[in-house]
Amino acid sequence: MAEYDVVIIGGGPGGYNAAIRAGQLGLRAACVELRGTLGGTCLNVGCIPSKSLLHASELYELAVKDFAGLGIDVEAKLNLPAMMKQKAESVGQLTKGIEFLFKKNKVDWIKGAGRLAGPGKVEVTAPDGTVLILETKAIVIATGSEPAPLPGVSVDQGRIVDSTGALDLPEVPKHLVVIGAGVIGLELGSVWRRLGAAVTVVEFLDRITPTLDGDTAKTLQRTLTKQGMVFKLGAKVTGATLTNKGVTLNIEPAAGGPAETLEADYVLLAIGRRPFTQDLGLETAGVTVDRRGFIETHHFATNVPGIYAIGDVTQGPMLAHKAEDEAVACIEVISGKAGHVNYAVIPNVIYTFPEVAAVGATEEELKADGVAYKVGKFPFSANSRAKVNHEAEGFVKVLADANTDKILGVHMIGPDVSEMIGEYCVAMEFGASSEDVARTCHPHPTRSEALRQAAMGVEGWTMQV
Ligand code: FAD
Ligand code: NAI
Numbered sequence: 001m002a003e004y005d006v007v008i009i010g011g012g013p014g015g016y017n018a019a020i021r022a023g024q025l026g027l028r029a030a031c032v033e034l035r036g037t038l039g040g041t042c043l044n045v046g047c048i049p050s051k052s053l054l055h056a057s058e059l060y061e062l063a064v065k066d067f068a069g070l071g072i073d074v075e076a077k078l079n080l081p082a083m084m085k086q087k088a089e090s091v092g093q094l095t096k097g098i099e100f101l102f103k104k105n106k107v108d109w110i111k112g113a114g115r116l117a118g119p120g121k122v123e124v125t126a127p128d129g130t131v132l133i134l135e136t137k138a139i140v141i142a143t144g145s146e147p148a149p150l151p152g153v154s155v156d157q158g159r160i161v162d163s164t165g166a167l168d169l170p171e172v173p174k175h176l177v178v179i180g181a182g183v184i185g186l187e188l189g190s191v192w193r194r195l196g197a198a199v200t201v202v203e204f205l206d207r208i209t210p211t212l213d214g215d216t217a218k219t220l221q222r223t224l225t226k227q228g229m230v231f232k233l234g235a236k237v238t239g240a241t242l243t244n245k246g247v248t249l250n251i252e253p254a255a256g257g258p259a260e261t262l263e264a265d266y267v268l269l270a271i272g273r274r275p276f277t278q279d280l281g282l283e284t285a286g287v288t289v290d291r292r293g294f295i296e297t298h299h300f301a302t303n304v305p306g307i308y309a310i311g312d313v314t315q316g317p318m319l320a321h322k323a324e325d326e327a328v329a330c331i332e333v334i335s336g337k338a339g340h341v342n343y344a345v346i347p348n349v350i351y352t353f354p355e356v357a358a359v360g361a362t363e364e365e366l367k368a369d370g371v372a373y374k375v376g377k378f379p380f381s382a383n384s385r386a387k388v389n390h391e392a393e394g395f396v397k398v399l400a401d402a403n404t405d406k407i408l409g410v411h412m413i414g415p416d417v418s419e420m421i422g423e424y425c426v427a428m429e430f431g432a433s434s435e436d437v438a439r440t441c442h443p444h445p446t447r448s449e450a451l452r453q454a455a456m457g458v459e460g461w462t463m464q465v
Contacts, residue, residue: 004028004136006334007122009114009280012040014142014311014323016098021331023105030134031107032114032124038098039091041144041312042320045164048094050187052087053167054351057194061353069390078195080172087167110134116281120306123281138306138334141287141295142327143280145273145312150179152239152250153269159247160240160267163188169266173197177249177264179237181208183350184270186224190352193229200230200262202237204254204271209350213362213411215397220356220413223393227353232262240267275313290315300330300339308334322346345428349418354394357421360409360428363399372402376434376457378450380414385445391415396454398424398434405433405458412451420448434458 006022008015011033022029037044063076102109110124110132117123122134147162149155157165166188172195178185181203193199201208208231209217221231232251238259239250246265252258275293282289288296288303295302295309302309310330311323325346329339350356366373376398380386394414400407410424427437437455442448456462 003134004030004108006030006138006140006331007032007110007114007134007136008140008142009122010040010142010144010311010313011035011038011098011109012142012144012311012323013042013320014144014313014327015040015140016101017324017327018140018142018310018331019107020101020105021328022335023102023107025331025335025337027331027335029105029107030110030136031102032110032112032122032134034111034113036111037095038102038109039095042323043091043094043098045167047320049087049091049167050163050184050191051351052090053083053191054187056083056086057191058353061194066390078172080195084168113279115279116285116287116307118285138308140300140327140330140334141277141280141302141307141309141313142311142323143276143313144323145318146276147269148272148274150237150269150271153179153237153267154240155269156242159242159265160269162269166192166266166268166270173264173266175200175246175264176266176268177202177247177262178268178270179249180204180269180271181231181233182270182272183209185268186220186229186350186352188268188270189229190224190227193227197266198230199228200232200264202232202235202249202251202262204234204236206234206254208233209356211348211362212350212356213358213397213409214364216356216358216411216413219394220350220352220354223354223413224352273312273318277313300326300333316343317346317348319346319348342429345425347421347425349421351418354391354414355417356411356413357417358409358411359421359425360407361399362409362411366399366408371408373399373408374402374405374434374458375399376454376459376462378454378457378462380447380450383445383447383450383453385447386414386450388445389415396450398437398454398458400434400458405435407432407434407437407455410454414447414450416447420451423448423451 005027008031019031112124112126115123124132176197178189178201189199234254249262300308310326312318325341332339347359379395381392397411399409434455442452
C-alpha cells in the first residue's frame with residue numbers, strides 16, 4: 001500500500017498548483033520543498049518581488065518626473081529600506097497563503113531535498129540531515145530553474161549579482177551594467193534606473209528581447225533608450241574583475257574586433273535560466289533529458305512510467321502560468337481525467353513601462369512558416385484614455401489568417417497591457433476571428449478600445465483618432 005497517491009518534488013508554481021489540484025481531486029498528496037518557504041522562484045525571488053519593486057519604482061518615477069505635468073506638486077524622496085521591507089512583506093503574505101492552501105486541501109509539505117530513489121520512492125533529506133523515504137504511486141518533478149552562468153563572470157551576490165541579488169541591492173547603484181537584454185535585464189534594469197542608477201545593457205545579439213515580435217522589440221528599445229537606458233548591442237562580455245571601486249568588465253564586439261572595458265559599481269548577469277535537476281537522481285532513475293538538460297516529456301509523462309515533469313524543468317517557455325497550467329493538467333491526467341494545455345495560447349509579458357504583452361505567433365514566425373496573414377495595428381496615441389492619462393506610447397497589433405480571419409497572434413506595447421492581453425487569450429481559446437473582436441462592444445473611454453480598434457484595422461475600418 002503506497003503512502004501517497006502523488007509526491008511532487010518542488011514547491012513553486014508548478015509544484016504547489018499540482019499539490020493543491022491533487023488535494024482537490026481527493027488524492028493523497030505530498031510536496032517536497034527544500035527552500036524554507038513555499039512558492040518557488042516565482043514567489044520568493046522572481047515574479048512577485050520583481051513586480052513589487054517595478055510597481056514602487058514606477059510610482060517613484062511618476063512622482064519625481066510626471067506628477068508636475070498633471071498639476072500635482074510633490075517632493076518625492078526615496079526610502080529604499082522601506083521599499084524593500086514592503087516587498088518582503090508582500091512575499092511573506094503570499095508564501096504563507098500557499099501554506100494555508102496546502103492545509104485546506106490536505107497536502108503534506110515535506111521540508112527537505114527530494115531525490116528519486118527507485119520505482120515509487122522519493123528520498124527526502126531534511127534540513128537537519130534526517131532521511132525519510134516516501135512511497136507513492138506517482139511522482140511529479142517540478143524542480144524549476146536557476147540562472148545560467150557566464151564563464152569569466154562569477155556571481156558573488158555582492159557587486160556581481162544575478163536576479164536574486166538584484167532584488168536586494170543595499171543601495172542604488174551609480175552605474176549598473178546588465179549583461180543580457182532579456183526579460184530580467186530590462187525589468188530589473190528599469191527598477192534601478194527609475195531609482196536613480198545609470199544603466200547600461202550589454203547584449204550579445206544585435207537586438208533586444210530576441211523572442212519578441214520585431215516591431216514591438218524596436219519600439220521597446222526606442223522607449224527605454226528615451227528613458228535613459230543605454231544599450232550596447234552585438235557585444236559580448238568576456239570577463240569581470242572586482243576592483244576596490246566596483247567591477248571592470250571586458251567587452252568585445254560579438255562579430256570580432258577591438259576589446260574595451262566598462263566600469264560599473266554593480267553588474268547584473270541575466271543571460272537566461274537553465275533547468276535545475278541537481279542531485280535529483282535522474283540518471284539512476286533513467287529519466288531522459290535533452291542536450292540542454294530539460295526533462296523530456298510527452299503529455300507531462302517522462303520516459304519512466306510513474307514519473308512526470310512540469311514547469312521550468314521541462315521544455316517550453318519558463319513562465320509561472322505555463323508551470324501552473326501544466327500542474328493542473330498533469331494531475332488531471334494522473335487521476336484519469338483529460339488534462340490539456342494549449343501551448344499556442346500562452347501569453348508573455350514584460351513588466352517595463354510601457355509594458356509588453358503578446359500571445360500567439362510573431363510576424364517573423366508567420367513569415368518563416370509561409371502563412372498568409374493580415375495586420376491590424378492601432379497606436380495608443382489615437383486612444384482617448386491613453387491620451388488624457390499622458391500615456392500615449394505604444395500600439396496594439398493583431399495578426400489574422402488572410403483566408404479564415406482567425407487570430408494568430410497579438411502583440412501590444414503600452415501601459416497596463418499585461419491586464420488586457422487576457423481578452424485576446426480568451427478570444428484565441430475560442431478560435432475567434434479578428435471580426436469577432438472588432439464587432440464586440442468595448443467601454444469608452446478605456447485603453448481596451450485599442451484592442452478592438454486594432455481588430456477593426458485588420459479589415460481596414462479603424463475609426464478612432
Ligand atoms: P520554481 O518556481 O523554480 O520552483 C521550483 C522549486 O523546487 C524551488 O522552490 C526549489 O527550491 C525546489 N526544488 C528544487 N530541487 C528540489 C529538490 N530536489 N527537492 C525539493 N525541492 C526542490 N514568470 C512569469 O510568468 N511572470 C513573471 O513576472 C516572472 N518574473 C520573474 C522574475 C524573475 C526575477 C525570475 C527569476 C523569474 C520570473 N518568472 C516569471 C519565471 C517564473 O519564476 C518561473 O517560470 C516559475 O517560477 C517556474 O515555476 P516552477 O514551479 O517550474 O519552478
Ligand atoms: P532571456 O532569455 O529573457 O534573455 C537573455 C538575454 O541574454 C537574451 O537577449 C540573450 O541574447 C542574451 N545573452 C545570452 N548570452 C549572452 C552573453 N554572453 N552576453 C550578452 N547577452 C547574452 O533570459 P533572462 O532575462 O535571464 O530571463 C530568464 C527567464 O525568466 C525568461 O526567459 C523568462 O522565461 C523568465 N522571466 C519572465 C518574466 C516575465 O514573464 N515577465 C520576468 C523575468 C524572468
